[in-house]
Amino acid sequence: MTFDAFDQWWWPFLFILLAGWLATDFWRYLGVYLGGHLSEDSDLLVLVRAVATALVAAVIGNLIVFPSGALADTTLALRIAAAATGFLAYLVFGRRILLGILVAEVLLLAGLHLGL
Amino acid sequence: MIEAGESQAPTARQRRRYILLGARAGISIPGLILASAFVGFAGLAKDAGFSLVETLFMVAVIWALPAKVVLVGAVMSGASLGAAAFAVALSSVRLMPMVMSLVPELRGPKTPRWVLYALSHFVAVTSWVLSMQQLPAVPRAMRTSYYAGLALFLMLANMAVVAAVFGVAESLPASVSAALLLLTPMYFLTSLWGSARERAGHVAMVLGLGLGPVFHMLSPRFDLVAAGVIGGGLAYAFHRITRGSAMR
Numbered sequence: 361m362t363f364d365a366f367d368q369w370w371w372p373f374l375f376i377l378l379a380g381w382l383a384t385d386f387w388r389y390l391g392v393y394l395g396g397h398l399s400e401d402s403d404l405l406v407l408v409r410a411v412a413t414a415l416v417a418a419v420i421g422n423l424i425v426f427p428s429g430a431l432a433d434t435t436l437a438l439r440i441a442a443a444a445t446g447f448l449a450y451l452v453f454g455r456r457i458l459l460g461i462l463v464a465e466v467l468l469l470a471g472l473h474l475g476l
Numbered sequence: 477m478i479e480a481g482e483s484q485a486p487t488a489r490q491r492r493r494y495i496l497l498g499a500r501a502g503i504s505i506p507g508l509i510l511a512s513a514f515v516g517f518a519g520l521a522k523d524a525g526f527s528l529v530e531t532l533f534m535v536a537v538i539w540a541l542p543a544k545v546v547l548v549g550a551v552m553s554g555a556s557l558g559a560a561a562f563a564v565a566l567s568s569v570r571l572m573p574m575v576m577s578l579v580p581e582l583r584g585p586k587t588p589r590w591v592l593y594a595l596s597h598f599v600a601v602t603s604w605v606l607s608m609q610q611l612p613a614v615p616r617a618m619r620t621s622y623y624a625g626l627a628l629f630l631m632l633a634n635m636a637v638v639a640a641v642f643g644v645a646e647s648l649p650a651s652v653s654a655a656l657l658l659l660t661p662m663y664f665l666t667s668l669w670g671s672a673r674e675r676a677g678h679v680a681m682v683l684g685l686g687l688g689p690v691f692h693m694l695s696p697r698f699d700l701v702a703a704g705v706i707g708g709g710l711a712y713a714f715h716r717i718t719r720g721s722a723m724r
Contacts, residue, residue: 418684
């Protein structure tokens with residue numbers, strides 16, 4: 361049962377409710393229920409954070425290596441160069457998120473303009 | 477110890493004032509960064525074939541941006557309902573400790589339990605960071621009102637951002653559309669690195685970045701879960717080993 365398995369109008373919404381709402385609010389409600397019985401730096405939470413970080417990083421990797429739409433028409437080298445330089449700018453110049461994003465975007469647009 | 481003003485129930489007028497104060501706290505640098513991330517998310521969702529109503533529905537019921545991006549990524553790779561839910565759930569476990577640390581800050585002397593459950597729905601990185609910063613300065617009896625104002629403002633403002641992007645997306649030149657689609661990966665590349673609490677977080681991020689595309693080629697339907705569990709597990713092993721050697 362994938363996102364476009366059924367043609368009914370309500371199926372995407374049910375899919376979002378089950379795979380999205382239930383899968384996120386379950387943890388939030390559990391957090392209220394448990395309310396402060398788990399230490400922030402317990403080993404279990406280190407594992408939880410590591411898995412979540414690797415999973416979101418995997419999405420980022422896919423969005424850069426296998427993008428969709430207009431970004432798919434750019435070269436892999438340009439995307440990686442733009443993202444890597446933006447990330448370096450973020451690291452070097454005081455970890456400013458907006459700066460990192462800006463540098464990557466300017467490089468991507470410059471590269472597209474030059475036909476790279 | 478009962479602080480001044482907590483002996484009587486707050487009036488509707490006082491509540492309104494703190495709801496507005498909370499909303500104003502949303503207009504900030506983290507709020508601006510979040511809005512730029514939603515510009516990117518709207519472009520991503522539209523490109524993946526989600527309608528405006530479906531995308532706004534995702535914003536309302538999921539809210540946390542990583543969970544939404546994981547869901548869109550899973551749908552794009554044709555994952556089943558079970559695989560998509562599992563990936564989203566794995567990416568969202570971190571909401572639990574965030575809520576657990578917020579609740580003691582949020583709770584007033586007479587706060588009903590259902591209010592905490594309702595407000596917990598709005599916990600995501602930006603609203604959590606802002607509220608953990610601001611809440612200590614807010615009178616305890618007013619904290620739920622303040623948080624509701626902040627959370628609802630962030631959600632409604634970013635729904636407007638999503639609608640605006642859907643409105644103009646068709647008429648954008650190809651290069652701008654490409655730039656739009658680069659926003660989401662760049663936002664997470666930087667914010668995820670900055671939010672890592674321990675070195676294992678950075679290790680997990682680097683492993684995930686590499687393993688995601690590798691598993692996507694091997695088995696696109698389970699790429700996210702496989703990369704998350706293997707990359708996160710290895711990062712955790714790294715954490716145990718380095719901590720062990722630091723102790724000796």
